[in-house]
Amino acid sequence: MLAKAFGPNSISLTGEQLSFPEAVDRAVGLLELDNRVTPDYRFEVQQSLTNLGPYFVVAPGIALAHAAPSAAVFEIGFALLRLEVGAVSGSSNDPVRLVFAFCTPTPDDHIELLGEFAKFVSEPGKVNLLLNASAESVIRSLL
Numbered sequence: 001m002l003a004k005a006f007g008p009n010s011i012s013l014t015g016e017q018l019s020f021p022e023a024v025d026r027a028v029g030l031l032e033l034d035n036r037v038t039p040d041y042r043f044e045v046q047q048s049l050t051n052l053g054p055y056f057v058v059a060p061g062i063a064l065a066h067a068a069p070s071a072a073v074f075e076i077g078f079a080l081l082r083l084e085v086g087a088v089s090g091s092s093n094d095p096v097r098l099v100f101a102f103c104t105p106t107p108d109d110h111i112e113l114l115g116e117f118a119k120f121v122s123e124p125g126k127v128n129l130l131l132n133a134s135a136e137s138v139i140r141s142l143l
Helices: 020-033 039-052 107-122 126-132 136-142
Strands: 006-014 057-059 062-065 077-087 096-103
Touching: 006 020, 006 136, 020 039, 020 062, 020 077, 020 096, 062 107, 077 126, 096 107, 096 126, 107 126, 126 136
Parallel strands: 006 077, 062 096
Antiparallel strands: 057 062, 077 096
């Protein structure tokens, strides 16, 4: 499910220095580019960040931006924004260099996709490969 959730526009690398909210917005915007969500989903994710703080930062250097399943989601989607310059979220796991975003239309899909993501990033060396990949195509091959 995880590999299929990445659409053709869902991976981006940037050397720009972004604030954490900007990085989250850009990552969620990749889901919108792939027509997985409406613009409302970006708002929902930003509201979650505003209301709950940087709980998206799930491990050292890794954020998983998302909102609850809603009508703003057309289909399951996953995206990755890799930052060359880490963003500061206010979490003890800063700086964040990998900003994943995901969306699901149902709670069951939400749980299943989170499980697959956890398994993926837990594989030894996988995060370092993502951080050091030379191009989007290399990242895609790792997924």
